Amino acid sequence: MSDIAIVGGHGQVARLLIPHLTDRGDVPVALIRDPDQAADLPGAATRPLDIESASVEDFATVFTDCAAVVFAAGGGADGNVERKRTVDLEGSLKSIQAAEQLGIRRFVQVSAMGVEQDPDPDMGESWVAYVKAKREADEALRASSLDWTIIRPGRLTDDEGTGRVTAGEDTGYGEIPRADVAAVIAAALSDDSTIGRTIEVIGGDTPVAEALRG
DSSP, X not given: OOEEEEETTTSHHHHHHHHHHHHTTOEEEEEESSGGGGGGOTTOEEEEOOTTTOOXXXXXXXXXXXXXXXXXXXXXXXXXXXXXXXXXXXXXXHHHHHHHHHTOOEEEEEOOTTTTSOOOGGGOHHHHHHHHHHHHHHHHHHTSSSEEEEEEEOEEEOSOOOSEEEEEXXXXXXXXXXXXXXXXXXXXXXXXXXXXEEEEEEEOSEEHHHHHHO
């Protein structure tokens, strides 16, 4: 049994990840900004964390006694350019530094497909900021001392999960239910073959654990 810190613990993917962890005996430690959000997270332990205002030391405090970190936070789809930096990038950087400070080795980060390419300015300022933030966060994680895995899903949907995906270095663009992204994160945490890999994932026909093994 391990305590797993989830940054962005009230997010849609995080909420779907929690039952995967509890079902196998792990303890999800959901980091939440609003204490009232705890009621939405049955099975999880919760600790307060405001990603934007928190220091690295604050992150280290809420990571205490955890064996792994999942960074699943996002600045939202409201067009707030500044939050792409303060949440998607700086939140990741502070999480990485805190994990290194505590000696937590395992770190799984949820990124996005296509962030290696320069964003199209016609997509708008918010999209450009989002792509740059995710790209820089991934680069920082790769450069860290951690046992990292980067998960890059295609377009997220709210469809029911199938437990089957296509995963690899370059899957081509596609959609994937958030529920299946949660299953991928859970499987990656317990599969050392995913360490040091950036994995694209979309809907497919291969069971999650098998797809991750490639």
